[in-house]
Amino acid sequence: MFILYKLFLALRTVFFGSFLLATLICVNVSSVMAQSELYTVTDVEADVTAANALEARNQAFEQAQNKAFSILAKRMLSQDELEDFEMPTGLALSSLIKDYEVENEKLSARRYSANYTIRFQDEAIRTFFSNRGLSYSDVASKPILVLPFMQTGRGTVLWSESNEWLQAWNEARGLDGLVPLIVPIGDLDDVKDIGDEEALTYNWRNLASMVRRYSASEAVILIANKMPGRSVGEERLEVQIYRTDNRPAPEYVQQVFQDFVKPSLDEKDGDAPNTLMQERTPDTYDMAVKKVMDALRQDWKDRTALASTERASADGVVKVRVQFQSLQQWAEIRRDLERVSGLDDVEIAGLSQREAYLNLYFPGGFERLLLALQQIDMRLLVGVNSPSSPEYMGGQSAQGGLYGYQNYSQGADDDIYELVYEHGASNSFKNMQAIKDRSYYQRF
Numbered sequence: 001m002f003i004l005y006k007l008f009l010a011l012r013t014v015f016f017g018s019f020l021l022a023t024l025i026c027v028n029v030s031s032v033m034a035q036s037e038l039y040t041v042t043d044v045e046a047d048v049t050a051a052n053a054l055e056a057r058n059q060a061f062e063q064a065q066n067k068a069f070s071i072l073a074k075r076m077l078s079q080d081e082l083e084d085f086e087m088p089t090g091l092a093l094s095s096l097i098k099d100y101e102v103e104n105e106k107l108s109a110r111r112y113s114a115n116y117t118i119r120f121q122d123e124a125i126r127t128f129f130s131n132r133g134l135s136y137s138d139v140a141s142k143p144i145l146v147l148p149f150m151q152t153g154r155g156t157v158l159w160s161e162s163n164e165w166l167q168a169w170n171e172a173r174g175l176d177g178l179v180p181l182i183v184p185i186g187d188l189d190d191v192k193d194i195g196d197e198e199a200l201t202y203n204w205r206n207l208a209s210m211v212r213r214y215s216a217s218e219a220v221i222l223i224a225n226k227m228p229g230r231s232v233g234e235e236r237l238e239v240q241i242y243r244t245d246n247r248p249a250p251e252y253v254q255q256v257f258q259d260f261v262k263p264s265l266d267e268k269d270g271d272a273p274n275t276l277m278q279e280r281t282p283d284t285y286d287m288a289v290k291k292v293m294d295a296l297r298q299d300w301k302d303r304t305a306l307a308s309t310e311r312a313s314a315d316g317v318v319k320v321r322v323q324f325q326s327l328q329q330w331a332e333i334r335r336d337l338e339r340v341s342g343l344d345d346v347e348i349a350g351l352s353q354r355e356a357y358l359n360l361y362f363p364g365g366f367e368r369l370l371l372a373l374q375q376i377d378m379r380l381l382v383g384v385n386s387p388s389s390p391e392y393m394g395g396q397s398a399q400g401g402l403y404g405y406q407n408y409s410q411g412a413d414d415d416i417y418e419l420v421y422e423h424g425a426s427n428s429f430k431n432m433q434a435i436k437d438r439s440y441y442q443r444f
Helices: 018-039 053-076 079-083 090-094 122-131 164-170 188-193 204-213 275-304 308-313 327-338 366-374 390-395
Strands: 002-006 040-049 097-107 111-120 144-152 155-157 218-228 234-243 251-261 317-323 345-351 355-361 378-382 416-421
Touching: 018 040, 018 053, 018 122, 040 053, 053 090, 053 097, 053 111, 053 122, 111 122, 144 164, 164 275, 188 204, 204 218, 218 275, 234 275, 251 275, 275 366, 327 345, 327 355, 366 378
Parallel strands: 144 218, 317 416
Antiparallel strands: 002 097, 040 111, 097 111, 144 155, 218 234, 234 251, 317 355, 345 355, 378 416
């Protein structure tokens, strides 16, 4: 059973030129959908027993709202911010919801259960956090491919059925969100690209091919190893995290630990020696999965957090030029700009048949904008045609007059960057000095 409830839906279509009318209607619809992914919480379970079915249903929705907002807050706020965070309730919470869906409804005389997908209003959520003085991250990362290796007495294993660490990741929930995580399916292509014993000796070209196949930004190698615990009767699961982004060899980043009690013979009441361990091991691995998720996402939050004061000022603007060869390519560029997380507005200052000048309004600083653009495969380059270049004096571009842009580049302090759309970028972007990209991780 599938039911769609609409609280309200506001769709704003912006037209940048009459010659783009038909294309941009479709572009804007898809971009609104893409932007909402960060603010969508899926598979929220609710199960309530009450005096009657109607009351149970109403309480189930309230329960789902609370769960969904709690998940969203953990997704966007740092651990420090969450410690003193107070949840909204009642109408205050309902006003933040855009719409929701209900699946798997089960109804009896007094009990109601269902799975909810709840979509929150992005601007309302950002305002809610800012008004409470909270720093939050609204820049979604590209997916990360996780490779869970298990250390054994004879080396590492990845694709083996005995790899409990991989099994835990396959069963993990909450892989979407601010930093989406992808677990490989382990088909023939995957096995060919990285083998069981190649955790730290992989062929980087093969791994790069695998990363592209999963549309990820990079792969993270997670090597789990069981070892003695700090106390008698305890064991420890140690997980080492290695980064692989655009480098021929892995780089160690961090390790996380998960302690668990080693079962004794008395506890097992004569059962086989591994019975209790088989019951406890899944919880141990699940908790280790969560710790790794938290570590990866906390680093991203630290790098992309927006303070409430920065949001209040909202005066960050970057001026860019983007070139395109066709109407279709311009539509693709516009669509992807709408997908940039945290981008307040894209203002077109000038437009011709082959290029556009844009103002990107993005609170939180230039480095934060660079990271956000990188997540949709866009880059800012230092253009050879700077604001002081004679080619830009008077607002004339290399390809003729630029409508409405005559006075845009006159300010000596106004830098105009080249915005590179990597899927089909023009050759004129070659040989420009690229702004040095920062890798996905910094040291934790």
